[in-house]
Amino acid sequence: MKKPLQFETGCAHCNVRMHSVFNVLEGEQLNEMTMHKSCSTYKKGQYVFAENGLPSGLFCVNSGKIKITTTGFDGKEQILRLAKSGDIVGYRALISNERYASSAVTLEDASICIIDKAYFFKALESTPKLMFQVVKKMSRDLKEAEDHIVSLSQKNVRERMAEALLFLKATYGFEEDQKTINVSLTREEIADYVGTSTESCIRLLSEFNQDKMIALSGKKISIINLPMLIQTANIED
Amino acid sequence: MKKPLQFETGCAHCNVRMHSVFNVLEGEQLNEMTMHKSCSTYKKGQYVFAENGLPSGLFCVNSGKIKITTTGFDGKEQILRLAKSGDIVGYRALISNERYASSAVTLEDASICIIDKAYFFKALESTPKLMFQVVKKMSRDLKEAEDHIVSLSQKNVRERMAEALLFLKATYGFEEDQKTINVSLTREEIADYVGTSTESCIRLLSEFNQDKMIALSGKKISIINLPMLIQTANIED
DNA sequence: AAATAAACATGATAAAAATCATGTTTCTCC
DNA sequence: GGAGAAACATGATTTTTATCATGTTTATTT
Numbered sequence: 001m002k003k004p005l006q007f008e009t010g011c012a013h014c015n016v017r018m019h020s021v022f023n024v025l026e027g028e029q030l031n032e033m034t035m036h037k038s039c040s041t042y043k044k045g046q047y048v049f050a051e052n053g054l055p056s057g058l059f060c061v062n063s064g065k066i067k068i069t070t071t072g073f074d075g076k077e078q079i080l081r082l083a084k085s086g087d088i089v090g091y092r093a094l095i096s097n098e099r100y101a102s103s104a105v106t107l108e109d110a111s112i113c114i115i116d117k118a119y120f121f122k123a124l125e126s127t128p129k130l131m132f133q134v135v136k137k138m139s140r141d142l143k144e145a146e147d148h149i150v151s152l153s154q155k156n157v158r159e160r161m162a163e164a165l166l167f168l169k170a171t172y173g174f175e176e177d178q179k180t181i182n183v184s185l186t187r188e189e190i191a192d193y194v195g196t197s198t199e200s201c202i203r204l205l206s207e208f209n210q211d212k213m214i215a216l217s218g219k220k221i222s223i224i225n226l227p228m229l230i231q232t233a234n235i236e237d
Numbered sequence: 238m239k240k241p242l243q244f245e246t247g248c249a250h251c252n253v254r255m256h257s258v259f260n261v262l263e264g265e266q267l268n269e270m271t272m273h274k275s276c277s278t279y280k281k282g283q284y285v286f287a288e289n290g291l292p293s294g295l296f297c298v299n300s301g302k303i304k305i306t307t308t309g310f311d312g313k314e315q316i317l318r319l320a321k322s323g324d325i326v327g328y329r330a331l332i333s334n335e336r337y338a339s340s341a342v343t344l345e346d347a348s349i350c351i352i353d354k355a356y357f358f359k360a361l362e363s364t365p366k367l368m369f370q371v372v373k374k375m376s377r378d379l380k381e382a383e384d385h386i387v388s389l390s391q392k393n394v395r396e397r398m399a400e401a402l403l404f405l406k407a408t409y410g411f412e413e414d415q416k417t418i419n420v421s422l423t424r425e426e427i428a429d430y431v432g433t434s435t436e437s438c439i440r441l442l443s444e445f446n447q448d449k450m451i452a453l454s455g456k457k458i459s460i461i462n463l464p465m466l467i468q469t470a471n472i473e474d
Numbered sequence: 475a476a477a478t479a480a481a482c483a484t485g486a487t488a489a490a491a492a493t494c495a496t497g498t499t500t501c502t503c504c
Numbered sequence: 505g506g507a508g509a510a511a512c513a514t515g516a517t518t519t520t521t522a523t524c525a526t527g528t529t530t531a532t533t534t
Binding site for chain 1: 380381392432471
Binding site for chain 1: 482483
């Protein structure tokens with residue numbers, strides 16, 4: 001595991017802060033935070049933190065895309081969540097004083113700040129607004145997890161695959177062409193989110209492609225017929 | 238929906254408070270809380286709150302067992318969580334100022350307090366310890382949800398069924414005989430937690446019974462061979 | 475640029491699980 | 505206490521999905 005490059009910038013000038021839980025901080029609080037964080041760059045595929053490790057701070061994604069994964073029963077990877085610029089990562093284990101139950105791995109080159117644990121706890125306690133922001137983030141993650149549970153319980157693989165593409169679109173958006181999903185995942189990674197085998201994932205993407213619902217170009221997936229994809233996902237009415 | 242019976246008791250004398258998030262309150266805070274809560278009794282099968290409703294307070298279970306369910310795509314019920322004495326219920330929607338995404342239904346006669354929303358928010362803000370308690374509860378729920386996701390993604394129905402029985406045992410414990418799980422669920426409800434069909438649920442319970450892993454008596458399930466059940470669940474090593 | 479590995483693809487087969495059908499038992503409510 | 509409904513049970517069948525096998529394409533590394 002290569003040591004990530006480090007550099008520092010003031011939080012007051014951070015352009016992603018306003019889209020993060022830290023948008024409630026102001027004035028002197030920002031200077032204080034600057035003194036208790038450090039920023040690092042990561043190459044694609046690097047671990048930000050690993051299952052079973054001890055949290056030493058809170059990660060806040062500056063740029064880049066991250067997958068949060070956990071290892072299942074025969075070592076099979078499960079993708080639990082995806083993170084992007086402005087997201088905090090690794091907050092659950094940190095707040096509840098546990099070891100990490102999941103790992104965070106960059107899906108592309110990334111720049112990520114780590115905010116010192118002691119300072120973060122102090123800030124949480126002295127700034128109820130910040131605490132509320134973190135609680136809301138956890139609340140969203142819980143809601144998302146519960147929706148995922150319902151899907152896995154009640155939908156078939158085809159529906160879940162369509163839903164996963166909509167999820168990727170909702171998370172990372174489109175590229176400039178307004179149809180290509182702005183993230184590159186392997187078929188195996190998609191399968192590890194959907195809860196299916198890599199082969200089934202490949203097959204379904206091919207089918208969707210043949211049905212002109214999506215277009216495939218390497219790892220890039222474009223949504224050609226969004227209404228049809230939504231219908232295939234069988235989203236609640 | 239019958240109106241639940243109401244009665245009041247002081248929180249200072251509440252015997253379940255110490256096992257709840259409110260164990261951090263003391264002195265005058267308890268009197269204040271007493272003034273901002275009311276307690277009701279519910280018959281088995283009654284709704285405590287319903288999907289899409291607006292939260293008006295926080296529910297805290299005094300006695301009785303509760304299922305938290307959400308409605309899936311063709312109206313199929315999904316059991317997300319179970320609650321017991323000392324658990325808070327309906328906190329997620331309340332805190333994030335949303336409508337309920339799930340319903341809470343009593344599995345047996347129950348007594349449940351509702352704590353006024355405005356007071357609860359004030360208490361959260363003025364008592365960081367209380368906030369931390371709520372955050373820890375949400376953190377546990379999130380962890381549990383993520384574990385459930387991994388199971389649903391990676392385990393087969395047989396493994397999940399064994400796991401569900403272990404989960405019921407962990408949640409509600411045994412009766413006096415130290416082997417009968419202390420809750421009565423229909424096969425359909427168990428299926429709605431496991432993410433399978435009612436028929437498959439019935440069949441698997443019968444198999445487990447034939448294998449002398451469990452014993453069945455109406456809705457009561459006794460664990461006869463715990464190590465075998467753990468092995469069948471294929472719990473992480 | 476060649477070698478090697480990883481990712482993608484697709485057919486064939488087997489296993490898992492849902493669905494359909496039908497009957498029995500147990501509960502609930504007049 | 506009997507009628508009706510809900511829950512439980514089990515066999516037969518079909519559908520879904522995983523697994524195995526094998527080949528091709530695309531990346532990565534030297």
